[in-house]
Amino acid sequence: MADQPFPIAGSLDVTPPRVREQMTVGEWLHAWVVTVDHKRLGILYIVYAIFFLLVAGAEALAVRIQLARPDNHFLTADVYDRMFTMHGTTMVFLVGMPILFGFGNYLVPIMIGARDMAFPRLNAFSFWLTAFGGLLLYYSFIGGYGLYGMGNAPDVMWLAYAPLTEKAFSPGHTMDYWALSLILSGFGTLGTAINIIATALSMRCRGMTLFRMPLFVWLMLVTSALTLITITPLTAAQIMLVIDRYLGGHFFDTQAGGSAMIWLHFFWIFGHPEVYVLVLPAFGMANEIIPVFSRKAIFGYPAMAAASIGIAFVSTGVWAHHMFTVGMTSVGNTFFVLSTMVVGIPTGIKIFNWLATLWGGKIQFRPPMLFCLAFLFQFLIAGLTGIMLSVAPWNWQLHNSYFVIAHFHYVLVGAIVFCIFAGIYYWYPKAIGRMLDETLAKWHFWLFLIGFHVTFDTMHFAGFLGMPRSIYTYEADRGWGTLNMIVSIGGFIQAIAVLIFAYNLIHSYFRGRIAGNDPWDAWTLEWSTPSPPPVYNFATDPVVHSRRPLWDLKHPEDPDWKYE
Amino acid sequence: MKGRRRFNAFVAQRIFLCDSVQHQRGRPRALFITPHKSETHNLQQHHRYFDAKQMSSIMRKHDSPSTRPFLWAAFLLVKPALSRAWAQTKHTPPSIFAPASTPAHEIFGLSMFVLAITGGIFVVVGGLLTFAIIRYRSRKDDDASEPPQIYGSVQVELAWTVVPVLIVVVLFLTTARIIFAVQDAPEPKDALDVTVVGHQFWWEFRYPKLGIVTANELHVPVKQATFLHLLSADVMHSFWVPELAGKTDLIPNHPNDMWIAPQRTGLFLGQCAQFCGPEHAKMLLRVYVDTPEQFQAWVKDQQQPAVDDAAVAAGRHLFETQACTNCHAVNGTAAIGTFGPDLTHLATRDTIAAGAVKNTPQDLHEWIKDPAHFKEGVLMPAMQLSDPQIDQLVAYLDTLK
Amino acid sequence: MSAIPTFPTAEPWSLPSRGRVAMLSLIIGESAIFTIFVVAYIYYIGKSISGPTPQQVLDIPFFNTVCLLSSSVTIWLSERQIERGNIKAFAALWALTMALGIEFIVGTALEWHKLIYVDGLTIHTNLFGTTFYSLVGLHATHVVVGLLMLTVVMIFTLTGHINIRHTERVQVLALYWHFVDAVWVVVFTVVYIVGR
Numbered sequence A: 001m002a003d004q005p006f007p008i009a010g011s012l013d014v015t016p017p018r019v020r021e022q023m024t025v026g027e028w029l030h031a032w033v034v035t036v037d038h039k040r041l042g043i044l045y046i047v048y049a050i051f052f053l054l055v056a057g058a059e060a061l062a063v064r065i066q067l068a069r070p071d072n073h074f075l076t077a078d079v080y081d082r083m084f085t086m087h088g089t090t091m092v093f094l095v096g097m098p099i100l101f102g103f104g105n106y107l108v109p110i111m112i113g114a115r116d117m118a119f120p121r122l123n124a125f126s127f128w129l130t131a132f133g134g135l136l137l138y139y140s141f142i143g144g145y146g147l148y149g150m151g152n153a154p155d156v157m158w159l160a161y162a163p164l165t166e167k168a169f170s171p172g173h174t175m176d177y178w179a180l181s182l183i184l185s186g187f188g189t190l191g192t193a194i195n196i197i198a199t200a201l202s203m204r205c206r207g208m209t210l211f212r213m214p215l216f217v218w219l220m221l222v223t224s225a226l227t228l229i230t231i232t233p234l235t236a237a238q239i240m241l242v243i244d245r246y247l248g249g250h251f252f253d254t255q256a257g258g259s260a261m262i263w264l265h266f267f268w269i270f271g272h273p274e275v276y277v278l279v280l281p282a283f284g285m286a287n288e289i290i291p292v293f294s295r296k297a298i299f300g301y302p303a304m305a306a307a308s309i310g311i312a313f314v315s316t317g318v319w320a321h322h323m324f325t326v327g328m329t330s331v332g333n334t335f336f337v338l339s340t341m342v343v344g345i346p347t348g349i350k351i352f353n354w355l356a357t358l359w360g361g362k363i364q365f366r367p368p369m370l371f372c373l374a375f376l377f378q379f380l381i382a383g384l385t386g387i388m389l390s391v392a393p394w395n396w397q398l399h400n401s402y403f404v405i406a407h408f409h410y411v412l413v414g415a416i417v418f419c420i421f422a423g424i425y426y427w428y429p430k431a432i433g434r435m436l437d438e439t440l441a442k443w444h445f446w447l448f449l450i451g452f453h454v455t456f457d458t459m460h461f462a463g464f465l466g467m468p469r470s471i472y473t474y475e476a477d478r479g480w481g482t483l484n485m486i487v488s489i490g491g492f493i494q495a496i497a498v499l500i501f502a503y504n505l506i507h508s509y510f511r512g513r514i515a516g517n518d519p520w521d522a523w524t525l526e527w528s529t530p531s532p533p534p535v536y537n538f539a540t541d542p543v544v545h546s547r548r549p550l551w552d553l554k555h556p557e558d559p560d561w562k563y564e
Numbered sequence B: 001m002k003g004r005r006r007f008n009a010f011v012a013q014r015i016f017l018c019d020s021v022q023h024q025r026g027r028p029r030a031l032f033i034t035p036h037k038s039e040t041h042n043l044q045q046h047h048r049y050f051d052a053k054q055m056s057s058i059m060r061k062h063d064s065p066s067t068r069p070f071l072w073a074a075f076l077l078v079k080p081a082l083s084r085a086w087a088q089t090k091h092t093p094p095s096i097f098a099p100a101s102t103p104a105h106e107i108f109g110l111s112m113f114v115l116a117i118t119g120g121i122f123v124v125v126g127g128l129l130t131f132a133i134i135r136y137r138s139r140k141d142d143d144a145s146e147p148p149q150i151y152g153s154v155q156v157e158l159a160w161t162v163v164p165v166l167i168v169v170v171l172f173l174t175t176a177r178i179i180f181a182v183q184d185a186p187e188p189k190d191a192l193d194v195t196v197v198g199h200q201f202w203w204e205f206r207y208p209k210l211g212i213v214t215a216n217e218l219h220v221p222v223k224q225a226t227f228l229h230l231l232s233a234d235v236m237h238s239f240w241v242p243e244l245a246g247k248t249d250l251i252p253n254h255p256n257d258m259w260i261a262p263q264r265t266g267l268f269l270g271q272c273a274q275f276c277g278p279e280h281a282k283m284l285l286r287v288y289v290d291t292p293e294q295f296q297a298w299v300k301d302q303q304q305p306a307v308d309d310a311a312v313a314a315g316r317h318l319f320e321t322q323a324c325t326n327c328h329a330v331n332g333t334a335a336i337g338t339f340g341p342d343l344t345h346l347a348t349r350d351t352i353a354a355g356a357v358k359n360t361p362q363d364l365h366e367w368i369k370d371p372a373h374f375k376e377g378v379l380m381p382a383m384q385l386s387d388p389q390i391d392q393l394v395a396y397l398d399t400l401k
Numbered sequence C: 001m002s003a004i005p006t007f008p009t010a011e012p013w014s015l016p017s018r019g020r021v022a023m024l025s026l027i028i029g030e031s032a033i034f035t036i037f038v039v040a041y042i043y044y045i046g047k048s049i050s051g052p053t054p055q056q057v058l059d060i061p062f063f064n065t066v067c068l069l070s071s072s073v074t075i076w077l078s079e080r081q082i083e084r085g086n087i088k089a090f091a092a093l094w095a096l097t098m099a100l101g102i103e104f105i106v107g108t109a110l111e112w113h114k115l116i117y118v119d120g121l122t123i124h125t126n127l128f129g130t131t132f133y134s135l136v137g138l139h140a141t142h143v144v145v146g147l148l149m150l151t152v153v154m155i156f157t158l159t160g161h162i163n164i165r166h167t168e169r170v171q172v173l174a175l176y177w178h179f180v181d182a183v184w185v186v187v188f189t190v191v192y193i194v195g196r
């Protein structure tokens, strides 16, 4: 039944005969570089991000080798600092952001029945700006003290606390690369965010009211709106840093009366909402995948949309929970404890709605679903460790320890990366036209799951035993040796899993089973198009009448629109 | 105006750090506490080891049928690591679950409470998830029909919004209580004041009322509150000794305060907990909690000017004619540098280089020859001295008791 | 086997203009940037550890302010003209807007010239210099960018490429110009009134 075309307007395949085969490599490359097609740009974003996932993952492995044993000399202090700084910066800005916006690019127009983004050329421009930002950041490895000393790569943590970033303490160009490349990619992100908002609000097909948009689109809309007021404070603060460094300004120059505190505030006004910018699209993917593989409609659609808005809203007022140890007043601390804990409420609503979606379904353990189920557990734990961190007095102990590292990898890897993998397994057939190999997928899943838990569960205990983050080595008498060895082993298990995944992507591109239009028997509009969809997505503009247009078609006896 | 004052303070702190500076920099906010009588009493019951007995007392405090199994599970998980750490006898390796001082102890109590609640949430929600996944998996013999479609339910949604709200209220109130108890505790009169200045990769400790300046190894008396006034000479650092208290950052232009009230003697390890440059990892901290007598003796000793031993005059001459004096001070000599640690009583310390190196003549020799051998990113240069010269220097430094 | 479901297909379907949505989004983002700079400015008022102070060197730029604010009015009038297809009047008002904007930039340039060469205040001098030039400079940059875009429209108008169909786009651009003016009100209040 997979290949049976649905009688929905727009599913008609009028693709011209495929011309790719006759292209020379040059032409093919040219076509990708000049493309303004949202699907191609989406794929470019994702490929770019997966590349950097490997790079930043390799950096994490270097970190793990160094820390595996006490007093290790695998990396020098300098190089270690560059490694973990670049790891964090890359993972957040060159992996997390682009991959999620890549999915947004690919899916938002096609899910709302549009033919492209609102501003295709702005879209291409944003991508290349982001890409250039990433390349600029990595260009820092060349020069400076040469490749062996890792050049001029930034070395002061991804949070770049002032005044360590000032010329007085960071001579050379490390911070210039950091600030300038992130300003650039920040503008790229801003452009994409604007584009997605305009697309979701102004390009929906007939009948696609706001409350019929797939939840993924909702989440992208909320994320993009949050991005508008999130990435810009960082840009502003980085402009100040550049002014300090190049023009001799004093914003963060504590020797001229400047303040280190103000950087902390500015950074976290960006930094905290940023983590929700990363996690909301991941939620969006889970929102699409969990219902399909439970064979049930999502439970509480309006509550899900409202909770997302709630999370975004509250998340703008919690930033100082990263600053409980900087000496705020007790009233200030108390306020941020409350606001932070409040985030748990809308997030809880989401967890419970997913639970209710599973409840009474017929759960199929296909690869995308496996990753989503693991995500549910891991996000639950990660959220609860977040709550522990938000307890200010306990935070005075846990702050900047490996417990924090464990908390945020639980979210960033356990939730976001897991959802991204789920999303890739789910939509790869649509974008490429072939299924990803399921056996390899299961190997990938189980190895990654084991590696993940070996690594990041263990880190919590290192934190309890007082191991601070960002240290390039530690003494044997601290009693952290065994724990760190376990963590490092877990890191390598993850690496094997990621390599299997990368191999699967390439292998299935050539050898995968042909997917057909709708391999998962799903319900949103993208599955009504051929795989891969033609440039214009829909031959004629589709019309929808409910949240699950394809359900209506497949179940004319019991269509969704009757219940809305 | 305020900015000007802060700047003065900054300059003072950086260049001559006289004791009067403290008065400029002290923050009006009262942050200090001595443990109340009852607390002290409580603490004395506290065991050196985080053992099953202690665990049961925690359990009694936060007893509830739903949380009990989880607490035990957590305990069993943490215990092996902790006991292994304790097997070494010289000092107590760090752990946030072995509090030896008032704020750390209060935090510990709070943390167990929070752990119990979050653990309970995990068990309930995780259990439901597991149940749903197993119970509602699709089966082999299944017909291809779709399950009944359920779109939502307002009552259910309301229920699972209200319960978390209540949990949040409880967590928030307990947390707030401890925040105020620790942060806004008033300073008692008999408190010991110590000014801590963070430098890139070492700690400076000043006892303004006692006229002592030392580095890297903090001595405090047991069962008495000590108030730490935290300053920074360069970038952000963070003072963290898990057994004694939570951490507080040392921030340039932003004086902070914290306090400890240790309840048992011993050596407690900690380290800088805010990335501050290449040698952040080796900016270690040692806190010696002494008996009152030991502490008095230590104070007496530290208040003396440097020993002047004619036998090592050559070394002393070398020290005073090399660049050493630009950065180091030795009380009673011409050396008044403040960029590096005060060396007046260097020989009384167990370690040098912020706890990274043992204070033995050999290591001292190696250190002066090439500090970067121990700490790559150190800000003390190798002075290009010959071995005999360094021997003379070490002989001199070794007399600085 | 029920019949094809019947649903109302003829319901009216209208969506907001994507240009407007995008410009409003951009404005929200830009506001966040300005907010950060304004907060930094306010935070550092009076914290400079050496002179000169705002009281000593800043004169209130009344004329500049009047010019910039009235340019908002002129651009609004020109929007109404293009709406009616009155291209000549549109062009005239548009040119007037540009002239007012240029006056503002020139005025700022003169102010800075005085500050730098007469009062010796540079971005490096003290915190006041740093925050002042950054905030006012950030705003001036936006005015310059706005002027460039206005110029492009002006060129198209003069070469006869603008007509009533471009109303929407012109209005979107005008939205940006209004935003830049509104920001000036904030900057003006903070820098020249609160900060002095």
Ligand code: HEA
Pocket (backbone or CB within 6 Å): A159, A275, A276, A278, A279, A321, A322, A323, A340, A341, A343, A344, A345, A347, A348, A349, A351, A379, A380, A382, A383, A384, A385, A386, A387, A389, A390, A391, A395, A398, A399, A400, A404, A407, A408, A411, A412, A416, B121, B125, B163, B164, B165, B167, B168
């Ligand atoms: C996607 C990323 C992501 C997400 C979603 C979160 C989610 C949360 N985070 Fe996390 N966090 C990070 C990424 C993320 N975090 C990163 C990267 C850092 C470190 C940055 C750095 O320093 O480098 C960090 C650091 C960090 C800190 C600072 C630690 C420190 O440095 O001292 C704190 C403190 O409060 C915190 C708290 C929280 C809380 C309360 C949530 C909440 O949103 C969690 C809410 C979820 C739940 C609570 C679970 C589900 C809810 C229920 C089942 C309902 C019932 C529950 C209750 C009523 C409690 N996080």
Ligand code: HEA
Pocket (backbone or CB within 6 Å): A053, A054, A055, A056, A057, A058, A060, A061, A063, A064, A084, A085, A087, A088, A089, A091, A092, A095, A096, A156, A157, A158, A159, A405, A409, A412, A413, A416, A417, A455, A469, A470, A471, A472, A491, A494, A495, A496, A498, A499
């Ligand atoms: C999305 C975000 C993300 C992700 C996915 C990860 C993934 C991982 N992270 Fe990271 N991490 C951060 C975000 C992330 N991290 C951030 C923000 C910080 C803070 C930085 C700071 O403090 O400044 C941090 C810090 C951080 C630290 C602390 C460093 C320190 O403070 O000293 C550690 C230590 O173990 C670590 C480990 C890991 C590991 C083992 C993984 C693993 O999951 C990685 C698994 C993937 C691989 C192993 C890739 C395998 C691929 C290959 C082996 C192929 C290589 C081939 C080619 C390049 C062609 N991370």
Ligand code: CUA
Pocket (backbone or CB within 6 Å): B198, B199, B200, B201, B236, B237, B238, B272, B273, B274, B275, B276, B277, B280, B281, B283
């Ligand atoms: Cu000092 Cu880290």
Ligand SMILES: [Cu+2]
Pocket (backbone or CB within 6 Å): A271, A272, A275, A319, A321, A322
């Ligand atoms: Cu946060």
